[in-house]
Amino acid sequence: xxxxxxxxxxMTGLPNHNFPAFNESEENLRHLxxxxxxxxxxxxxxxxxxxxxxRKDIAALMDCDTLxxxxxxTDSKGAHLEVAVAHRVGIKIVxxxxxxxxxxxx
Numbered sequence: 860x861x862x863x864x865x866x867x868x869x870m871t872g873l874p875n876h877n878f879p880a881f882n883e884s885e886e887n888l889r890h891l892x893x894x895x896x897x898x899x900x901x902x903x904x905x906x907x908x909x910x911x912x913x914r915k916d917i918a919a920l921m922d923c924d925t926l927x928x929x930x931x932x933t934d935s936k937g938a939h940l941e942v943a944v945a946h947r948v949g950i951k952i953v954x955x956x957x958x959x960x961x962x963x964x965x
Contacts, residue, residue: 864888864958865896865920865950867938868929876905880929884955888927891958896923913937917944925951927958 866884870876881899888895896919902912916937920926926945932938945952953963 861894861924862892863894863896863923864925864927865923865941865945866898866929866955867926867932867935867941868955869931869935869938870898871909871935871937877929877931878903884927884929887959893925893958896920909937913940916941920944920950921948923950925953925963927953927955927963929955 866881866888868877868880870878870881876899878899881897885895885897885900898912898916898919901915901919917940920941926941928938928942932942942952944950951963957963
């Protein structure tokens with residue numbers, strides 16, 4: 860295992876596309892010893908279509924061992940797709956709060 864963890868959560872329709880929450884999570888996960896993959900860094904250009912972004916996001920997810928869900932993920936159609944893909948290919952799915960509390964181990 861390479862400890863790569865993909866951050867999944869809502870972006871569309873939120874202020875600054877919720878990038879601050881993704882960036883904060885990336886920093887916190889790195890401090891906990893994970894190798895975070897942040898879709899806000901994969902797709903920093905808000906001019907790209909949702910479909911263009913999701914294609915890059917899913918490709919990045921495939922290199923991860925774990926998918927971490929941010930609060931509000933259930934309101935995101937992209938996060939739902941990421942969860943479905945992760946589930947089907949055997950990527951562990953956890954809540955970010957469980958990672959922070961140590962419940963979700965590497």
